[in-house]
Amino acid sequence: MKTQRMDQLIGAHPFFEHLSQAVSEIVSGCGENQVFEPGEYLAREGQAADHFFLLRSGRVSLEVSVPGKGALIVETIETGDVLGWSWLVERYRWVFDARAVEPVRAIALDGRCLREKLGHNPALANELYSRFVRVLADRLTGARMRLMDMYSAPDDTSSDVP
Amino acid sequence: MSLSQPHPRPFRVCAVSDQLEDTWTVELAPADGKRVVAAPGQFNMLYAFGAGEAPISVSRIHADVLAHTIRAVGRVTRGLRQLVVGDTVGLRGPFGVGWPVETMSGGDVVVVAGGLGIAPLRPVLDTVARERSRFGRVQLFYGTRDRASLLFQDDLKTWTQQNIEVNVIVDRGSPDWRGPVGFVTQPLEAATINRSATALICGPEVMMRFAAGTLLRKGLNPEHLHLSIERNMECGTGQCGHCQLGPYLVCRDGPVFGYDAVSDCLAIREL
Amino acid sequence: MLPAQEFDLLLGTLAKAGYELVGPTLRHGVIGLGVIERAEDLPKGVADEHAPGNYRVRSDGSPGWFGYVVGQESWKRYLFPPEQTLFRAERDEHVVRFAGETPETRRRALLGVRGCDVAAIAKQARVFDAYDPGSSAYGAALAQTFVVAIDCSHPAATCFCTSMGSGPAADEGFDLALTEIASDTEHYFVLRTGSASGRRIAEKLTLEPATRLHREAASAVSGRAVELIERGLDKQAAKRLHADHPEHPRWETIGDRCLSCGNCTMVCPTCFCSRREDTITIDGTSAEQRLVWDSCFNRDFSLAGGIVRESIASRYRQWMTHKLSTWHEQFGESGCVGCGRCITWCPAGIDITQELAAMAGDRGAPP
Numbered sequence: 001m002k003t004q005r006m007d008q009l010i011g012a013h014p015f016f017e018h019l020s021q022a023v024s025e026i027v028s029g030c031g032e033n034q035v036f037e038p039g040e041y042l043a044r045e046g047q048a049a050d051h052f053f054l055l056r057s058g059r060v061s062l063e064v065s066v067p068g069k070g071a072l073i074v075e076t077i078e079t080g081d082v083l084g085w086s087w088l089v090e091r092y093r094w095v096f097d098a099r100a101v102e103p104v105r106a107i108a109l110d111g112r113c114l115r116e117k118l119g120h121n122p123a124l125a126n127e128l129y130s131r132f133v134r135v136l137a138d139r140l141t142g143a144r145m146r147l148m149d150m151y152s153a154p155d156d157t158s159s160d161v162p
Numbered sequence: 163m164s165l166s167q168p169h170p171r172p173f174r175v176c177a178v179s180d181q182l183e184d185t186w187t188v189e190l191a192p193a194d195g196k197r198v199v200a201a202p203g204q205f206n207m208l209y210a211f212g213a214g215e216a217p218i219s220v221s222r223i224h225a226d227v228l229a230h231t232i233r234a235v236g237r238v239t240r241g242l243r244q245l246v247v248g249d250t251v252g253l254r255g256p257f258g259v260g261w262p263v264e265t266m267s268g269g270d271v272v273v274v275a276g277g278l279g280i281a282p283l284r285p286v287l288d289t290v291a292r293e294r295s296r297f298g299r300v301q302l303f304y305g306t307r308d309r310a311s312l313l314f315q316d317d318l319k320t321w322t323q324q325n326i327e328v329n330v331i332v333d334r335g336s337p338d339w340r341g342p343v344g345f346v347t348q349p350l351e352a353a354t355i356n357r358s359a360t361a362l363i364c365g366p367e368v369m370m371r372f373a374a375g376t377l378l379r380k381g382l383n384p385e386h387l388h389l390s391i392e393r394n395m396e397c398g399t400g401q402c403g404h405c406q407l408g409p410y411l412v413c414r415d416g417p418v419f420g421y422d423a424v425s426d427c428l429a430i431r432e433l
Numbered sequence: 434m435l436p437a438q439e440f441d442l443l444l445g446t447l448a449k450a451g452y453e454l455v456g457p458t459l460r461h462g463v464i465g466l467g468v469i470e471r472a473e474d475l476p477k478g479v480a481d482e483h484a485p486g487n488y489r490v491r492s493d494g495s496p497g498w499f500g501y502v503v504g505q506e507s508w509k510r511y512l513f514p515p516e517q518t519l520f521r522a523e524r525d526e527h528v529v530r531f532a533g534e535t536p537e538t539r540r541r542a543l544l545g546v547r548g549c550d551v552a553a554i555a556k557q558a559r560v561f562d563a564y565d566p567g568s569s570a571y572g573a574a575l576a577q578t579f580v581v582a583i584d585c586s587h588p589a590a591t592c593f594c595t596s597m598g599s600g601p602a603a604d605e606g607f608d609l610a611l612t613e614i615a616s617d618t619e620h621y622f623v624l625r626t627g628s629a630s631g632r633r634i635a636e637k638l639t640l641e642p643a644t645r646l647h648r649e650a651a652s653a654v655s656g657r658a659v660e661l662i663e664r665g666l667d668k669q670a671a672k673r674l675h676a677d678h679p680e681h682p683r684w685e686t687i688g689d690r691c692l693s694c695g696n697c698t699m700v701c702p703t704c705f706c707s708r709r710e711d712t713i714t715i716d717g718t719s720a721e722q723r724l725v726w727d728s729c730f731n732r733d734f735s736l737a738g739g740i741v742r743e744s745i746a747s748r749y750r751q752w753m754t755h756k757l758s759t760w761h762e763q764f765g766e767s768g769c770v771g772c773g774r775c776i777t778w779c780p781a782g783i784d785i786t787q788e789l790a791a792m793a794g795d796r797g798a799p800p
Binding site for chain 1: 184233235277307335336337340341343345349365368369372
Binding site for chain 3: 165209248249408430
């Protein structure tokens with residue numbers, strides 16, 4: 001009963017849209033509902049990344065603590081997004097702090113359990129890697145765009161074209 | 163034959179309101195008793211006395227009062243910064259082709275704004291909010307640098323009340339910002355977009371290229387995608403050459419273009 | 434038919450009709466343009482030599498008065514002044530008043546306009562008239578201008594008017610057109626009229642009608658001129674240049690040679706770009722805006738939050754593709770008339786016809 005319900009929840013999440021039945025069953029078996037209050041951490045920089053999260057509602061900020069500047073928010077993860085790729089990258093440690101900005105409902109997926117299965121289940125590996133690559137590409141592009149600081153006023157102040 | 167060269171019309175400054183540290187809005191009404199007709203997306207050449215003219219898009223149209231939201235970046239705009247209520251300012255325009263508001267009617271609308279690019283889009287959102295039943299689902303994606311550079315906050319509330327889905331995202335987080343942090347393409351990517359919606363994009367050229375890319379990947383019809391191109395328009399009448407973009411004179415053929423018309427040009431460096 | 438010894442009759446008639454006469458004059462070793470009063474003022478017995486980045490005038494003792502082509506000056510300064518006031522503004526406390534300048538238009542006869550330059554005048558007129566037909570200062574000036582065209586008899590090595598369909602003889606766009614027939618034994622002009630005012634002037638000259646012999650001699654001049662033209666340009670390839678080769682590596686090699694001096698834009702008879710310059714009096718009460726010639730080779734010519742064309746290659750591409758290709762989309766025709774000035778007066782000797790051929794993979798018209 002619980003598995004069935006997790007199956008539905010996962011199938012309804014945008015990250016796992018159009019997931020095959022077989023893969024869905026495996027993923028669902030590793031999932032667990034979690035709730036976080038504002039201010040609560042979903043992950044801490046440097047700690048073991050044994051999970052990733054599907055955000056069903058709420059907002060999570062990815063933060064890095066900078067001496068003298070406090071916690072800088074580098075990006076937020078929104079309802080419908082996936083949080084966490086560190087469980088796929090060897091050494092498996094969280095890179096940023098992840099903290100709930102609003103009340104968060106999420107599905108936590110057991111990365112250790114899925115990691116083991118990836119090696120001998122090409123269909124699962126393909127599904128997960130291709131979905132994560134798409135998300136990472138979006139975020140990388142977004143980060144590169146933001147590096148340009150394109151909305152700030154032009155340096156050349158002789159120009160009157162903003 | 164005696165022929166007078168074109169010159170600015172005198173407009174009276176009705177209101178000045180600060181938006182950001184370097185950005186403010188002036189509302190102008192004709193001082194010569196004649197009417198002025200402007201369409202969303204058009205621009206005017208505003209004349210700062212003795213300093214020159216700068217192309218400024220119309221950021222609100224209210225009968226004969228035209229708002230212009232200006233950022234002080236050069237000699238002319240710094241000159242315009244000195245204007246106070248009751249002053250006269252010279253205006254030539256309105257010039258150019260604006261947003262396709264009429265053809266949007268009856269369908270869904272996606273508006274993507276970057277930074278000051280929200281200003282030329284505000285008259286469109288005003289129209290939508292005022293005549294809400296004429297349009298289907300309306301989504302605004304507004305990306306800006308940070309909390310401190312967020313424009314038109316009162317309007318964002320009004321539009322939300324008018325059932326416009328307002329998504330604001332900032333490049334840089336700050337302690338006073340509880341909303342999304344990221345680039346504007348990210349909420350766009352995550353959103354459900356009706357493939358037959360009309361999309362209007364205005365912002366820095368790079369942002370427009372990437373936002374257009376995201377929308378097209380999501381299946382939006384390129385014929386329904388429109389961008390507002392930024393160039394140093396000087397004459398407004400296609401005669402000075404400054405605002406050329408390949409085959410186009412942006413002041414005359416734009417500033418709003420269909421995506422298909424300009425996508426090749428935008429891909430060529432230093433065009 | 435106008436015998437050369439009666440040429441002053443033409444000039445006198447034009448002057449009497451109220452026209453200031455402007456024509457070719459030899460100054461500082463260059464065929465320039467200036468006010469002339471008599472046939473004596475024309476550069477007689479001289480020829481010019483043109484090559485990329487090269488120009489010489491030499492006396493060759495030839496009997497003709499128009500045995501050369503165009504100098505670096507084009508007629509555009511007379512219709513589109515390098516500097517003109519647009520408006521003045523007066524400020525009194527909060528009130529600002531604007532007054533548009535009424536440009537001084539004088540009746541002027543342009544004497545000895547080549548086919549290429551006749552075509553250039555028409556092209557500029559279309560540019561300035563496109564936005565608000567009938568309202569341009571250019572149009573007003575042109576309405577006061579009397580054009581006396583001259584058919585080219587000795588095209589230069591840089592000429593390619595035949596490719597652009599603008600010469601060596603003018604078909605239209607003139608009031609009067611002359612063909613000069615000059616040899617050791619005879620010297621006369623055959624006239625064609627191109628407008629009502631041209632016919633009015635011609636009537637006052639009480640000319641001897643041209644015989645068949647005269648007319649044949651005149652058409653032989655143009656026929657010979659066509660054969661003398663060495664350069665060519667593939668007009669279709671030119672039109673497609675922007676679409677076909679926006680990122681051709683050749684732009685980089687041109688960019689390496691080009692000094693971005695803007696000479697080509699200044700001497701080009703169709704280049705129309707301008708910028709506005711503002712001045713204010715020291716007491717801050719009066720201001721003025723002027724229109725001055727600009728050049729797409731200036732670094733800050735195009736801005737979009739910053740300099741659009743930082744590389745010289747991109748500026749040359751802008752100039753050349755605008756001239757040959759995108760002018761079609763903007764104004765419905767090519768912006769080039771094949772006068773060759775941009776080739777002659779380029780200090781780096783960049784040759785637009787050669788560059789096009791290199792990119793289009795086409796040598797153009799055979800030499």
